[in-house]
Amino acid sequence: MTGQRRVLRASIRRLWQHDLAWSLRRSPVTLVAAGLTLLCIAGALFAPWIAPQNPFDPASLNLNEAFRQPGSPGYPLGSDDQGRDLLSTILYGSRISLGVGLASVLFALLLGVSLGLVSGYAGGRIDAFIMRVADVQLSFPAILIALLVDGVARVSLPSHMGASIAIPVLIFSIGVSGWVQYARTVRGLTLVEREKEYVQAARVIGRRPIAIMLAHVLPNVMGSVLVIATIHIATAIITEATLSFLGVGVPPTQPSLGTLIRIGNEFLYSGEWWIALFPGCALVILVLSINLLGDWLRDALNPKLR
Amino acid sequence: MKKLLFLLLFAVLPVQATTLRWAAQNDILTFDPHSQNHTTTITLVMHVYESLTRYGKKYDIEPSLATGWKEISPTQWRFNLRKNVKFHDGTPFTADDVVFSYGRIKQPQGTMQIYVDGVKEVRKIDDHTVDFILAGPDPVLLRKLTDFRIMSKVWSEKNRSQNVQDAKSKEETYSSRNANGTGAYILKGWEPDKRLVLAANPNWWDKREGNVTDVIYTPIKADATRVAALLAGDVDLVTDLPTQDVARLKQNAALKVVEGHEVRTIFIGLDQHNNELQYSDVKGKNPFKDVRVRRALNMAVDREAIKRVTMRGLSIPAALMIAPGVHGHTTELDKVAAADPGGARKLLAEAGYPNGFEFTLDCPNNRYVNDEEICQGLVGMWAKAGVRVKLNAIPFSTHIPKILKHDTSAYMLGWGVATFDGLYTLQSLVRTKTTGADGSFNCGRVSDPKLDQLIDAMKTETDVKKRDGLLRQALVMTRDEAYYVPLHHQMRPWAMKKNVSTLHRADDRPEARFARID
Numbered sequence: 001m002t003g004q005r006r007v008l009r010a011s012i013r014r015l016w017q018h019d020l021a022w023s024l025r026r027s028p029v030t031l032v033a034a035g036l037t038l039l040c041i042a043g044a045l046f047a048p049w050i051a052p053q054n055p056f057d058p059a060s061l062n063l064n065e066a067f068r069q070p071g072s073p074g075y076p077l078g079s080d081d082q083g084r085d086l087l088s089t090i091l092y093g094s095r096i097s098l099g100v101g102l103a104s105v106l107f108a109l110l111l112g113v114s115l116g117l118v119s120g121y122a123g124g125r126i127d128a129f130i131m132r133v134a135d136v137q138l139s140f141p142a143i144l145i146a147l148l149v150d151g152v153a154r155v156s157l158p159s160h161m162g163a164s165i166a167i168p169v170l171i172f173s174i175g176v177s178g179w180v181q182y183a184r185t186v187r188g189l190t191l192v193e194r195e196k197e198y199v200q201a202a203r204v205i206g207r208r209p210i211a212i213m214l215a216h217v218l219p220n221v222m223g224s225v226l227v228i229a230t231i232h233i234a235t236a237i238i239t240e241a242t243l244s245f246l247g248v249g250v251p252p253t254q255p256s257l258g259t260l261i262r263i264g265n266e267f268l269y270s271g272e273w274w275i276a277l278f279p280g281c282a283l284v285i286l287v288l289s290i291n292l293l294g295d296w297l298r299d300a301l302n303p304k305l306r
Numbered sequence: 307m308k309k310l311l312f313l314l315l316f317a318v319l320p321v322q323a324t325t326l327r328w329a330a331q332n333d334i335l336t337f338d339p340h341s342q343n344h345t346t347t348i349t350l351v352m353h354v355y356e357s358l359t360r361y362g363k364k365y366d367i368e369p370s371l372a373t374g375w376k377e378i379s380p381t382q383w384r385f386n387l388r389k390n391v392k393f394h395d396g397t398p399f400t401a402d403d404v405v406f407s408y409g410r411i412k413q414p415q416g417t418m419q420i421y422v423d424g425v426k427e428v429r430k431i432d433d434h435t436v437d438f439i440l441a442g443p444d445p446v447l448l449r450k451l452t453d454f455r456i457m458s459k460v461w462s463e464k465n466r467s468q469n470v471q472d473a474k475s476k477e478e479t480y481s482s483r484n485a486n487g488t489g490a491y492i493l494k495g496w497e498p499d500k501r502l503v504l505a506a507n508p509n510w511w512d513k514r515e516g517n518v519t520d521v522i523y524t525p526i527k528a529d530a531t532r533v534a535a536l537l538a539g540d541v542d543l544v545t546d547l548p549t550q551d552v553a554r555l556k557q558n559a560a561l562k563v564v565e566g567h568e569v570r571t572i573f574i575g576l577d578q579h580n581n582e583l584q585y586s587d588v589k590g591k592n593p594f595k596d597v598r599v600r601r602a603l604n605m606a607v608d609r610e611a612i613k614r615v616t617m618r619g620l621s622i623p624a625a626l627m628i629a630p631g632v633h634g635h636t637t638e639l640d641k642v643a644a645a646d647p648g649g650a651r652k653l654l655a656e657a658g659y660p661n662g663f664e665f666t667l668d669c670p671n672n673r674y675v676n677d678e679e680i681c682q683g684l685v686g687m688w689a690k691a692g693v694r695v696k697l698n699a700i701p702f703s704t705h706i707p708k709i710l711k712h713d714t715s716a717y718m719l720g721w722g723v724a725t726f727d728g729l730y731t732l733q734s735l736v737r738t739k740t741t742g743a744d745g746s747f748n749c750g751r752v753s754d755p756k757l758d759q760l761i762d763a764m765k766t767e768t769d770v771k772k773r774d775g776l777l778r779q780a781l782v783m784t785r786d787e788a789y790y791v792p793l794h795h796q797m798r799p800w801a802m803k804k805n806v807s808t809l810h811r812a813d814d815r816p817e818a819r820f821a822r823i824d
Binding site for chain 1: 530533548550551553554608611612614615616671678679682683685686687688689690694695696697699
């Protein structure tokens with residue numbers, strides 16, 4: 001028992017004295033950003049327990065409770081045009097925003113890293129082909145690609161699946177629009193690593209290329225990939241919000257932050273300012289704090305800046 | 307020279323120009339009067355071209371280019387044409403123009419044939435008399451003819467515009483950009499998507515009730531911009547108002563808002579044909595074939611809440627499939643019961659769905675006033691009765707072909723009535739679908755032999771009393787069998803400057819001849 005505790009204490013001390021932890025302690029802005037991010041994630045994760053209402057359950061909504069002012073009893077941030085409590089909807093909506101953001105980053109990361117590894121390690125025609133595709137995609141803005149993929153997927157998939165496939169389609173389209181950055185970085189790093197002695201040694205003892213890529217090259221390029229991923233999460237959340245704002249994202253019965261801002265936008269001039277304002281603030285806080293964290297991580301992991 | 311200028315100025319002074327600047331959402335599609343059955347297009351075209359009959363202030367039939375008519379037999383009507391009427395280019399109006407226009411509107415590339423549907427032939431008797439030969443008796447002929455506009459035969463032939471413009475192939479003809487009617491206003495110019503200018507016709511046979519001599523029509527797509535143009539004083543009249551802005555405009559001391567309803571009813575249709583609903587968790591049967599389920603869906607809808615919250619007061623809750631102003635509508639029939647989710651749950655349990663069921667509702671998101679918001683509200687209301695609804699909100703251009711293919715279990719649609727007569731709605735929505743006009747928008751394939759009988763009898767019944775009885779019976783049956791879930795009749799407020807007054811029209815077509823600017 002005491003042995004275990006001692007091990008635990010030792011590992012906490014090691015974590016506390018780690019380079020990253022040291023640099024985190026030295027940056028109050030990052031601490032605040034980390035705190036806010038944690039708060040947002042906790043709010044999203046525990047929404048069903050914290051939120052006063054489940055805005056995704058149509059039976060709990062009452063149209064007669066629509067357009068309540070912020071501060072009305074039961075509606076701390078007011079309610080929207082369908083009678084959804086805005087606080088609950090923001091909590092549930094950030095669940096979708098964060099979920100879609102994380103999932104699409106994961107998807108882009110998997111796709112980009114594997115293509116980058118193959119491209120860098122194999123070289124030759126495969127490399128040329130993958131990189132030209134990446135170049136072509138880079139010449140379009142990411143949001144345009146996401147719109148395109150989303151639009152094509154919606155038309156080609158049977159329409160009755162509409163609501164149930166909306167979120168997977170969204171994740172796919174945002175993911176596809178973001179893989180290039182990963183692929184390019186990983187390819188560059190792989191080109192360098194490939195020539196190093198340890199890779200050559202592995203090749204000499206007869207390991208298969210796939211094993212070399214995964215076991216030897218991949219761990220050595222992951223640092224940079226993580227930095228890109230952190231910043232990409234913020235971009236992905238914004239892309240999701242933009243798509244939802246344009247009305248091609250999530251179904252209207254399950255609003256994300258972008259959908260809420262779109263709904264609120266219609267009522268900005270008629271006096272119901274809170275429907276757009278509060279989700280907008282939530283989105284800014286979420287994206288800003290994740291961005292700050294990403295910036296800090298990049299600096300902290302970059303030995304040249306230290 | 308100076309003297310001449312002075313004289314000119316003097317000559318111009320007494321004729322004061324009064325310009326009405328009007329903005330709405332859409333531009334017109336064409337100026338060819340026989341090409342497109344589209345409300346905005348018709349509204350502007352009817353300022354320039356006239357028909358044999360027209361609607362008066364209360365939508366009663368008035369003589370226009372015809373001064374009178376007589377039924378020689380149930381299938382032969384004689385029209386006396388107005389004498390000494392000249393087209394804007396000076397050519398006189400005669401029977402030849404009516405015969406020519408009839409041949410023209412019938413051409414298949416147009417979409418206006420419905421207004422002469424049932425007319426077999428138009429026969430010239432003399433220069434100012436024509437006979438309409440009908441396929442069968444037609445009690446609403448005079449109403450249909452209000453949208454059958456007369457063109458000059460001579461002018462059309464001179465300008466090679468004998469054929470209706472084919473809008474589908476983006477054809478441009480002389481008559482799609484230029485106009486020569488007999489109406490109160492003359493087309494002065496049209497720059498698509500920018501502006502359209504009309505000027506009063508000094509030789510018009512009738513007198514304008516208002517004082518508007520010039521009309522400038524500007525299409526402004528974005529809601530906020532259109533409202534801002536009115537607030538800034540750039541336009542005098544705005545139609546297609548966003549509901550949430552109406553209250554704000556009403557409070558503005560420099561403006562006034564004229565409210566009136568449109569003869570359009572928004573409703574939900576249900577698939578009552580398939581033996582198993584296509585988009586539902588109920589297998590092996592179709593719950594919508596059970597009248598108790600349909601009644602339950604009707605009972606659960608809180609139409610007052612939709613009116614108060616979503617429509618901001620700009621709707622009339624509906625129990626009947628036709629709006630006030632349409633012949634056959636009475637307030638006594640159109641009484642809406644209060645929402646009763648508990649009762650709906652009970653009815654559903656009786657029908658064998660104690661735990662409700664699930665279905666998908668197809669809804670347009672850019673056609674009717676607040677369409678998607680209304681559908682979202684319905685999802686909540688039906689959820690309280692235990693029915694789980696998946697919402698599929700899509701643009702109207704994909705929605706309409708989908709429901710016309712019957713690829714739907716439940717859908718939203720709005721139905722406007724151009725003839726101001728209930729038969730139009732019953733024939734299109736309730737009559738069993740055949741080819742042609744019968745059941746043309748009966749997308750859920752409602753089929754009731756008794757109603758079919760009533761509707762078919764109505765088509766040729768010329769005895770007004772008997773026909774009214776049939777109409778009432780059919781409307782009540784449609785309501786009580788809950789073949790549809792009517793939601794509300796749309797209101798269409800128009801906003802204008804304080805010094806502008808005009809007659810609100812239930813077909814949502816402003817007419818400059820009724821407008822005054824003080």
